[in-house]
Amino acid sequence: MSSNKVPQSPVFPAGKQWDFEKRPGIYESDTTALVRRLLQDEAIRADQRTAWERWRNDPAGLQR
Numbered sequence: 001m002s003s004n005k006v007p008q009s010p011v012f013p014a015g016k017q018w019d020f021e022k023r024p025g026i027y028e029s030d031t032t033a034l035v036r037r038l039l040q041d042e043a044i045r046a047d048q049r050t051a052w053e054r055w056r057n058d059p060a061g062l063q064r
Helices: 030-038 042-056
Strands: none
Touching: none
8 A cells, every 4th residue: 555645735724814024134025024934834835845746747737
C-alpha cells in the first residue's frame, strides 16, 4: 500500500484575520508582509509547496 498521500489543505474559518508586522527600517508593502507571515505557518507552507509541485509537473499546462 502506498503512503504517498496528498496532504489536506488547511482550512481557516471565514473572516480569519491574519496579524502581520512590517519589518522596521525598510520599505515593505502590506501584501509582502502578509505573505511573509503566512509562509511562517508550516501547514500553509506545505500546502503551497504541494500546489507548486502539482502545477510544475502537470503536462496539461504545456499543451495549447
